[in-house]
Amino acid sequence: MAAALALLTVAVVSIAVGAKPIPVTDVWQALTHHNATEHVVVRQLRLPRTLLGLLAGVALGVAGAAMQALTRNPLADPGLLGINSGAAAAIATATALLGIGGGTGQVWFALIGAATVTIGVYAVGGGRAATPARLALAGAALNAALYSYVSALMLLDSAGLERLRFWTVGSLASADTGTALRVTPFIAVGLLVALATARPLNALALGDDAAHALGARPAVTRAAAIIAITLLCGAATAACGPIVFVGLLVPHLVRALTGPDLRWMMPYCALLAPVLLLGSDVLGRVLGRPGELQVGLITAIVGGPLFLSLVTRRRTARS
Numbered sequence: 001m002a003a004a005l006a007l008l009t010v011a012v013v014s015i016a017v018g019a020k021p022i023p024v025t026d027v028w029q030a031l032t033h034h035n036a037t038e039h040v041v042v043r044q045l046r047l048p049r050t051l052l053g054l055l056a057g058v059a060l061g062v063a064g065a066a067m068q069a070l071t072r073n074p075l076a077d078p079g080l081l082g083i084n085s086g087a088a089a090a091i092a093t094a095t096a097l098l099g100i101g102g103g104t105g106q107v108w109f110a111l112i113g114a115a116t117v118t119i120g121v122y123a124v125g126g127g128r129a130a131t132p133a134r135l136a137l138a139g140a141a142l143n144a145a146l147y148s149y150v151s152a153l154m155l156l157d158s159a160g161l162e163r164l165r166f167w168t169v170g171s172l173a174s175a176d177t178g179t180a181l182r183v184t185p186f187i188a189v190g191l192l193v194a195l196a197t198a199r200p201l202n203a204l205a206l207g208d209d210a211a212h213a214l215g216a217r218p219a220v221t222r223a224a225a226i227i228a229i230t231l232l233c234g235a236a237t238a239a240c241g242p243i244v245f246v247g248l249l250v251p252h253l254v255r256a257l258t259g260p261d262l263r264w265m266m267p268y269c270a271l272l273a274p275v276l277l278l279g280s281d282v283l284g285r286v287l288g289r290p291g292e293l294q295v296g297l298i299t300a301i302v303g304g305p306l307f308l309s310l311v312t313r314r315r316t317a318r319s
Contacts, residue, residue: 003271007054014050014278015042018285044176052175052183053278053295056236057246059187061273062194063232064247065254065265069201070225071125071135074252075307078233079244081139085146086117087237088168092150107182110238115230117142122226170243170296172281183235190231191270197224198262205260243296245303246273 016022022042060078067083068076078084090113091106121142125135150168200216208218236243250273251265258264277295280302284293 003268003275006275007271010275010278010282011050011054014053014282015046017282018046048177048180049172049175049281050278051177051180052239053172053281054274055180055183055187056172056240056243057274057277058191058270059232059236060243060246060277061250061269062191062266063229063236064273065251065262065269066194066197066201066225066229066232067247068251069205069262070222070229072205073135074255075248076135076139077245077248078229079143079242079247081121081135082117082141082143082146083114083121083139083229083233084237084242084244085143085150086113086115086120087111087234088242089113089146089150090116091238092153092168096153096156107186107235107238111186111230111234114234114237115226117146118226118230118233168241169294170241170299171294172240173292173294175239179239183239186231186235190228190235193224194228194232195266197221197228198266201225201262202260241296243277243299245299245307246277249303249306250276 063078064076067078067081068074070076071081087110090109094106094109121135121138124138124142154168200211200221203211203214203216204218204221206214211218211221250269254265254268254272258268277299280298281295284295284298287293
């Protein structure tokens with residue numbers, strides 16, 4: 001109940017707060033009427049932006065929980081393991097080399113890039129014998145390579161990719177209703193698949209033999225989890241760009257509240273990840289007035305120190 005209330009509150013704040021603050025009463029009027037400049041701002045700019053932030057937050061939060069369970073690493077994240085960068089590299093390629101600048105085609109390219117990197121990280125990390133350390137190293141290497149590739153494309157075709165400059169750091173600024181509608185089916189399917197894998201992923205955490213004994217099928221579970229992660233991360237990245245740390249921080253914090261049971265973790269991540277994403281977006285708009293700071297920068301600023309803190313605590317606990 002508290003998580004749902006927090007999500008509702010931050011959604012209202014996201015619509016009301018920006019370069020020009022709008023009273024809540026005017027926000028309500030804007031949602032039910034069609035006059036006044038403030039109403040246009042709310043209906044055509046802030047409402048689609050808030051809806052897209054909700055969708056992307058749900059996708060990244062649930063994908064992060066699934067990724068951490070799949071790799072058995074509580075510090076895993078779709079961004080840190082290079083999956084978001086894979087989607088970004090595919091979109092940059094489609095834009096620079098193929099002239100595909102938007103629409104559903106961009107979403108499909110993002111999904112292909114995310115799937116390729118997901119499979120690549122898992123294969124390089126050792127497949128079924130993968131360890132959390134090897135997966136992290138493989139993801140970091142691919143992430144660095146893909147980031148360099150996207151940067152090179154932007155340097156070679158700076159005019160053609162100028163509009164991707166803010167997108168590459170993660171942004172909700174160009175959100176519109178069409179973008180939200182295009183990614184909704186992919187996120188919805190990915191969310192359903194992820195929720196369906198919650199119980200078998202719980203069993204898989206005990207090892208393959210124990211999972212078999214509990215009635216789970218490890219190979220099918222891993223494949224389904226990879227499909228869910230690909231759909232969620234690919235769609236979110238296509239819409240907002242590669243936003244990091246949301247998939248790391250929220251599952252880790254939720255785990256402290258609910259325990260490791262994914263049947264509880266995933267729904268709570270779906271509620272609290274949009275709170276973090278929209279809250280960061282609002283903070284970026286307030287701090288950057290009259291312009292704004294991109295949401296990807298804010299999540300990185302908040303997430304970086306906390307990630308270092310998590311790593312330090314894990315080292316201390318092991319020693």
